[in-house]
Amino acid sequence: MSKNYDLVILGGGMGGYISAIRARQLGKTVALVEKGKLGGTCLHKGCIPTKALLKSAEVFQTVKKCGRFGVKVKELALNYVEAFERKNTVVDKLYQGVQQLMKKHRVDVYKGVARLLGPSIFSPMAGAVSVEMGEVNETLIGKNVLIATGARPRQLSQIPVDHAHILTSDDLLDLDHLPTSLTIIGGGVIGVEWASMMLDFDIDVTLIEQEAALLPGFDADIQTEVLNQLKQRGLTVHLNASVMESEVNGGACLVKGRKDNAPFTVSSSHVLVSVGRIANTDQLGLGNTNITVDEAGFIEVNDYFQTKESHIYAVGDCIGGKQLAHVASAEGKLAVKHMFDEKLDLTPLSFIPSCVYASPEVAMVGLTEVEANQMFTKIKTATFPFQAIGKAIVSDETKGFVKLVVNEKTRDCLGVSIVGEKATELISEAGIGLVLNASIDEFGETIHPHPSLSEAIAEASLLAMNEPVHI
Incomplete structure (x- = not known):
């Protein structure tokens, strides 16, 4: 049996379900295929559950420090089981919301495994979608197809994941008790967020990173500040280090590595392997089409997210680039506009905010100082510390700063990096400014509320x- 649609979407994460809503707003018929739960990685294995646990960790630390504000607590205890259950409650509430959105917008949702077909009796073009739903099969024929199947944690052959002691971030979210100690392999965003969370839960953490700094791709001053703050909180860090092998012996996980040509061994109750993500493209039937992938398996697309099959688009983590939920949703909406001949502006894709929900929070948009120096002949930077901001002093959160990168000739702001309290909330102002090509004069002369970060x-x-003024 076959059904026809204006758009068939593979994947029900942020890239998929938001694209479905946009297409329905344009009056198009839409089918969405999801083998798991609507909401995808962000809702179930990424953004939302980790932020829920990070919030519990933050509150735990806030209460521990409440004496500074004249508040006394007789007894303080962490109940991780309740924090874990709260995380699940938050996820379930948002999951129900996504399900309701699909019903509200009358998107036909198919729970099953999708596979692209080549030219067949169903369609002379490649791209008809076979959906396996248990004992029932359905064929969906879309005038357009959007692939938004996301990605999964990358693993290391020398540190085999056993899902019990040596874990991916997915596994760690399913662990209903705290590790007694944790070794994290990989100092990117995910690794730093988990390191910060576990430190806030008073867990001993060791982090191993092969690069010379944490958070590759962020401004160097941000990297230094984050490293210093995490070390002050008790993080043990091995930079410029490689991991060679692991061993699970009783209740201990041993990770053996090398740094400065010397071996080292780290022992902990659990290990988190956090070394990037790989595309969920290997089971899609791409070989039945002209769609190409790069060496890492990410689907290759043009500026409008079209694959080599012009009626088949791909967005989100499965095409690589910045693997962020808000990027997937933005790409999805732009792809839908393009396939249905709507006016679109690609400018915002040049100013994507990147955030780290650790303590300290980190956010950046635009160019780093190094990137700007490579592109412009003369730039300047300005760094303003939160310790000179009244609201930061009121909140007793004075660590960190705002750093601007400026084209000295035109006075245009090229990039903004923030480390400190509420950085991930503050960055949107900078993002709007960069999209509108704001100058430092326009940022500086805009009246900001006082006191505010x-x-x-x-x-x-x-x-x-x-x-x-204040420095």
Whole structure:
């Protein structure tokens, strides 16, 4: 049996379900195929559950420090089982919301495994979708197809994951008790967030990173600040280090590595392997089409997210790039606009905010200082510390800063990096400014509420204008 649609979407994560909603808003018929739960990695294995646990960790630390605010607590205890259950409750509430959205917008959802077909009796073009739903098979024929199948944790052959002691981030989210100690392999965003969370839960953490700094791709000053703060909180770090092998012996996990040509061994109750993600493209039947993938398995697309089959698009983690939920949703909406001949503006894709929900929080948009120096002949930077901001002092959160990268000739702001309290909330102002090609004058002369952490953006702009006020 076959059914026809204007758009068939493979994958029900952020890239998939938001694209479905946009297509329905344009009056198009939409089918969405998801083998697991609607909401995808972000909702079930990524953004949301980790942030729920990070919030519990933050509250735990806040209460421990409440004496500084004149608040006394007689007894403080962490109940991780309740924090774990709260995480599940948050996820379930949002999951129900996504399900309701699909019903509201009348998107036909198929729970099953999708596979692309080549030219057949169903369609002269490649791209008809076979859906296996247990004992029932359905064939969906779309005028357009959107692949949004996401990615999964990459593993290391020398550190085999056993899902009991040596874990991926997916496994760690399913662990209903805290490790007594944790070794993290990989100092990217996911590794740093888990390191911060476990430190807040008073767990001993060792982090191993093969590069010279944590958070590759972020501004060097941000990398240094995050490293220093995490070390002050008790993190043991091995940079420029490689991992060679692992061993599980009783209740101990041993990770053996090399640093500065010398061997080292780390022992912990659990190990988190956090070394990037690989595309979920290997079981899609891409070989039945002209769609190409790169060496890592990510689908190759043009600027409008079209594959080599012009009616088949791909967005989100399965095409590589910045593997972020908000990127997938933005790409999905742009792809839908393109396939249905709507006016679209690709400018916002050049100014994607990247965030780290650790303690300290980190956020950046635009160029780093190194990137700007490679592209422009003369730039300047301005760094304004939160310790000079009244609201930061009120909150007793004075560590960190706002850093601007500026084109000295045009006075355009090229990039903004923030490390400190509420950085992930503050970055949106910078993002809007960069999309609108704002100058430091416009940032600096915009009236910001007082007292607020957002004043740091204005103060950094005034500093870049050589008109500093509070420093």
